[in-house]
Amino acid sequence: xxxxxxxxxxxxxxxxxxxxxxxxxxxxxxxxxxxxxxxxxxxxxxxxxxxxxxxxxxxxxxxxxxxxxxxxxxx
Numbered sequence: 001x002x003x004x005x006x007x008x009x010x011x012x013x014x015x016x017x018x019x020x021x022x023x024x025x026x027x028x029x030x031x032x033x034x035x036x037x038x039x040x041x042x043x044x045x046x047x048x049x050x051x052x053x054x055x056x057x058x059x060x061x062x063x064x065x066x067x068x069x070x071x072x073x074x075x
Contacts (some may be wrong), residue, residue, distance in 0.1 A: 001051055002033035006060040009039060015053050023049075 003009065007025045023039035026046060030036055035050045 001035060001055070001056045001057060003037060004028060004033055005058070008058040009037070009049075010056045010058055011051075012054045012056070022065055023047075 003025050005025050005027060009023045009025065011021050011023070013020055019075050021042055022066050023041045025037050026040050027036075027038040029038060029048065037051070038046060040046050
């Protein structure tokens with residue numbers, strides 16, 4: 001896994017009923033974008049983590065590209 005500051009880590013629920021949560025990468029502490037990462041969670045607290053298999057990286061570029069697409073009008 002590789003990430004950079006500003007990317008969002010999405011932690012999927014590992015059991016039924018456990019909601020997905022997100023954390024924004026504040027600082028990359030490993031070499032070449034690899035873990036560990038210092039992240040800021042949705043509730044504002046910061047931690048250093050080594051993401052596990054239930055974690056996905058949403059890059060800043062992907063989020064920016066999706067927000068540049070024209071939105072369809074609701075009918």
